[in-house]
Amino acid sequence: MLRIGITGGIGSGKSVVCRLFQTLGAPVYDSDARAKWVMAHDAQLRDELTAVFGPETFDAQGQLNRAYLARVAFPDPAQLARLNALVHPHVGRDFAQWAAARQAEGHAYLLKEAALLYESGAYRQLDRVITVFAPQSIRQARVLRRDPHRTPEDILTIIGKQLSEEEKLQRADHVVYNDDEQLLLPQVLRLDAEFRA
Ligand SMILES: CC(C)(COP(=O)(O)OP(=O)(O)OC[C@H]1O[C@@H](n2cnc3c(N)ncnc32)[C@H](O)[C@@H]1O)[C@@H](O)C(=O)NCCC(=O)NCCS
Ligand SMILES: Nc1ncnc2c1ncn2[C@@H]1O[C@H](COP(=O)(O)OP(=O)(O)OP(=O)(O)O)[C@@H](O)[C@H]1O
Numbered sequence: 024m025l026r027i028g029i030t031g032g033i034g035s036g037k038s039v040v041c042r043l044f045q046t047l048g049a050p051v052y053d054s055d056a057r058a059k060w061v062m063a064h065d066a067q068l069r070d071e072l073t074a075v076f077g078p079e080t081f082d083a084q085g086q087l088n089r090a091y092l093a094r095v096a097f098p099d100p101a102q103l104a105r106l107n108a109l110v111h112p113h114v115g116r117d118f119a120q121w122a123a124a125r126q127a128e129g130h131a132y133l134l135k136e137a138a139l140l141y142e143s144g145a146y147r148q149l150d151r152v153i154t155v156f157a158p159q160s161i162r163q164a165r166v167l168r169r170d171p172h173r174t175p176e177d178i179l180t181i182i183g184k185q186l187s188e189e190e191k192l193q194r195a196d197h198v199v200y201n202d203d204e205q206l207l208l209p210q211v212l213r214l215d216a217e218f219r220a
Contacts, residue, residue: 025132025218026122026148030140031155032188033181034162034169036201040155041136043211049218050125052118054137054145061113063087071109076102090172097180111143118148132218141186141194153214154195156188157202 029044031037041051062068063086072080079091096103118135125133134153140146157165159182166178192198199210 024126024130025150027132027134027218028140028146028149028152029134029136029155030138030152030191030195031157031201032159032162032185032191033138033178034166035155035157036165036199036207037136037138037155040153040199040201040207040211041134043207044134044215047211047215048130049215050128050130050133052121052133052135054114054118054135054139057117057121058110058114059087059089061117062110065113068109068113072106075105075109093177097177097184100184103184107139107143111139111145114143115145115148118145122148138185141191146194151196152194153197153199154188154191155199155201156192157200159188161203 029037029041038053041053045051062072063081069081076092076095079088082088092106096106114137122133122135135145135149137143137145140149140152146152162182163175163178166173167175197214199207199214201207
């Protein structure tokens with residue numbers, strides 16, 4: 024079973040591309056969603072996050088206060104590095120367990136979706152990486168539409184914390200262009216056939 028990573032900058036369209044692979048039967052691990060699940064449910068990690076970022080990290084119902092954490096972590100490299108160092112090892116272990124269960128089901132390949140595959144070192148758990156590419160102006164416009172609470176400055180701050188698109192393109196084994204010019208489905212169908220061959 025091939026383990027394929029799928030990455031791309033904020034708003035590049037990773038989730039949209041993953042939905043297409045999912046409709047073709049591929050299992051998809053959503054690192055963002057799993058990271059948030061683990062942060063809310065792993066007791067030791069919750070304690071560590073509270074110790075580093077303060078009691079505001081979780082609300083009265085025990086839910087992760089995402090807006091607060093985004094506000095304190097994204098603009099501050101030291102705080103973001105601490106958050107990453109706490110969360111990423113959990114996601115790595117969670118993914119390994121999930122992937123083992125998918126392997127037992129006999130899939131030809133699976134996908135791991137993550138904005139930070141290279142930055143977190145997660146690519147080492149994978150056989151190949153797809154980068155989803157879109158120009159920055161399109162990504163910013165998409166995120167402003169999707170996340171009305173984020174300002175253009177917030178988005179630039181996040182972009183500044185991610186590996187450049189040039190480097191991701193250079194390191195990728197495959198590229199999906201989601202630039203409003205090339206159609207997505209034929210690109211996904213081609214890759215799906217290649218991974219099943
Ligand atoms: C800080 C948090 C709570 C903010 O949550 P919020 O719902 O506002 O944003 P969301 O998770 O949708 O992130 C928005 C986009 O920012 C980018 N992003 C997320 N985490 C990071 C990070 N650590 N470094 C750089 N970019 C990031 C991604 O492109 C992401 O899709 C959340 O991003 C988080 O917990 N991040 C740390 C865990 C992590 O690294 N997740 C990403 C892959 S494992
Ligand atoms: N080809 C497209 N045409 C129109 N809208 C698109 C296209 N691709 C993505 N979008 C929209 O742009 C937004 C960003 O896409 P998506 O959430 O898939 O990006 P992402 O790479 O997963 O982003 P993030 O890193 O922020 O999680 C979404 O609202 C999505 O519906």
